[in-house]
Amino acid sequence: MQKKELRMFFDSLVAYILLIAFLGFSGFFTWFYGSDVFLTKQANLDSFFKTAYWTLFFFIPALTMRSLAEENKTGTIELLLTKPVTNWQVIWGKFSACLLLILIALLLTAPYCFTIAYLGKVDVGVIFCGYLGLLLMSAAYISIGIFASSITDNQVVAFLIALFTGIFFHYIFGLLGSGLNGTPGELINYLGMQAHIDGISRGLIDSRDIIYFGSIIFLGLILAEVSLAKRNISE
Amino acid sequence: MEVVIKNLTKKYNGFTAVDGISFRINQGEVLGFLGPNGAGKSTTMKMITTYIAPTGGDVEVGGYSVRTHPEEVKKLIGYLPENNPLYLDMPVMDYLAFSARLQGVSAANVDKRVREMLKACGLGGEKHKLIGELSKGYRQRVGLAQAMIHDPQVLILDEPTSGLDPNQIIEIRKLIKDIGKQKTVILSTHILPEVEATCDRILIINKGHIVADGTPETLRKQAKGRELIRVKIEDGKEDEIALALRSLPSVMGVEAISGRENAFEIQADKFATPKRDIFKLCVDKGWALTEMVPFETSLEDIFHDLTIN
Numbered sequence: 406m407q408k409k410e411l412r413m414f415f416d417s418l419v420a421y422i423l424l425i426a427f428l429g430f431s432g433f434f435t436w437f438y439g440s441d442v443f444l445t446k447q448a449n450l451d452s453f454f455k456t457a458y459w460t461l462f463f464f465i466p467a468l469t470m471r472s473l474a475e476e477n478k479t480g481t482i483e484l485l486l487t488k489p490v491t492n493w494q495v496i497w498g499k500f501s502a503c504l505l506l507i508l509i510a511l512l513l514t515a516p517y518c519f520t521i522a523y524l525g526k527v528d529v530g531v532i533f534c535g536y537l538g539l540l541l542m543s544a545a546y547i548s549i550g551i552f553a554s555s556i557t558d559n560q561v562v563a564f565l566i567a568l569f570t571g572i573f574f575h576y577i578f579g580l581l582g583s584g585l586n587g588t589p590g591e592l593i594n595y596l597g598m599q600a601h602i603d604g605i606s607r608g609l610i611d612s613r614d615i616i617y618f619g620s621i622i623f624l625g626l627i628l629a630e631v632s633l634a635k636r637n638i639s640e
Numbered sequence: 641m642e643v644v645i646k647n648l649t650k651k652y653n654g655f656t657a658v659d660g661i662s663f664r665i666n667q668g669e670v671l672g673f674l675g676p677n678g679a680g681k682s683t684t685m686k687m688i689t690t691y692i693a694p695t696g697g698d699v700e701v702g703g704y705s706v707r708t709h710p711e712e713v714k715k716l717i718g719y720l721p722e723n724n725p726l727y728l729d730m731p732v733m734d735y736l737a738f739s740a741r742l743q744g745v746s747a748a749n750v751d752k753r754v755r756e757m758l759k760a761c762g763l764g765g766e767k768h769k770l771i772g773e774l775s776k777g778y779r780q781r782v783g784l785a786q787a788m789i790h791d792p793q794v795l796i797l798d799e800p801t802s803g804l805d806p807n808q809i810i811e812i813r814k815l816i817k818d819i820g821k822q823k824t825v826i827l828s829t830h831i832l833p834e835v836e837a838t839c840d841r842i843l844i845i846n847k848g849h850i851v852a853d854g855t856p857e858t859l860r861k862q863a864k865g866r867e868l869i870r871v872k873i874e875d876g877k878e879d880e881i882a883l884a885l886r887s888l889p890s891v892m893g894v895e896a897i898s899g900r901e902n903a904f905e906i907q908a909d910k911f912a913t914p915k916r917d918i919f920k921l922c923v924d925k926g927w928a929l930t931e932m933v934p935f936e937t938s939l940e941d942i943f944h945d946l947t948i949n
Binding site for chain 2: 479480481482483484485486487488489490491
């Protein structure tokens, strides 16, 4: 299942365009523009991580929008669900294929690491954690994206739902949280992605962060599974 | 492998698509499932393939219930859905290999089965093409290949010849008939000649109910049972001839066939056979009986009568 999804990405232009765009943006903002490495004169990849925080946020809904919406539209979902594969296998296959693609994208930025290491002394642990944070964030958004794709047959709708849901986690919760004081503020801040990314990229792998990412991934995939199973629930 | 449908019902928000139907399909039978659009054919098939859950009743495939053992049922059936959905940007061979793996064909056998299916469905020349590049006829063959790739005991084909040209239809029918020799096949269609060409038994469904069940011959016998004869009687005036024909005791109705002079369609009275009477009439009146062609109640008419209301 996963193999087929990956092959489909690479047979179509989707993978290539997203990879090139991702690497393009990342390269540009890390090395040439904004608070790029040569401006900050710091031997770390903060500018890359900051860029990727936003580029992944936009690209992942584009990656996942097709996953189930297309199957719903063409009717191939009917074939998938009448084969002896479980709903979970279908969802997991699509999820892991998307995640693998993101992993490949991140791995392709390895040259950045080598370059930075050449330019100055580098804290390997921090860099590793930065990537880990991005990967976990990606997993969370992929699961949201797959859920969004499962409830519609229109890819654009899937994209928009994923993006709209994502923006709450990505930005709004963080904004609200910092505006409020006390426990409500802390709670809402916890829901925001930024808090957890910051935590991880500082090198701290806190159980709260793991729970956060784990919960989103779990919830997204469970909801996707439910929407596949709905067909089988009789009234 | 037997398929048993027990009191199967499907309701959607107050609308009853399938209303407590029951029937049994025996091993090696090819069943034709007929009905007007919206009669419940596809819904019934989707319940057999476990795609939709029944609201009431059950379906048993090879003894496994779709309610309690859907996974087992899925292993036993091959399904070609309506509109033959396919992944258009996959090459044929890859798609068949993918389907084989999904259906649980062991890794060692996948290549072998794919080759066998390509051969059986005549796809050898197309195997590297993307499915989107194929014509409708070839796509239908891919759909059929995918349904058979794991050598299932039961094949469920929803309108397998829809959209095909006459040549392609003959090919697919031949294929189905060959498959039907060993497997249990359920196919739905509204092309009546197709049913006669390929099926051992016919089930007509209308508005969620079964309205006919039997072989083409038994259905014909059950239907009105009145003979229909086409005649051409010359050397006489049309109205005179019509009148005389109508007054024959064994004749129930006479209709002039428009567009043809002196041609009539005669419907016989129940259990009567007016051929000799017509002949005698012509001899008595000095008319020339140049054509007399009996024809059977077509399946179209049977279908029409059973489903029109």
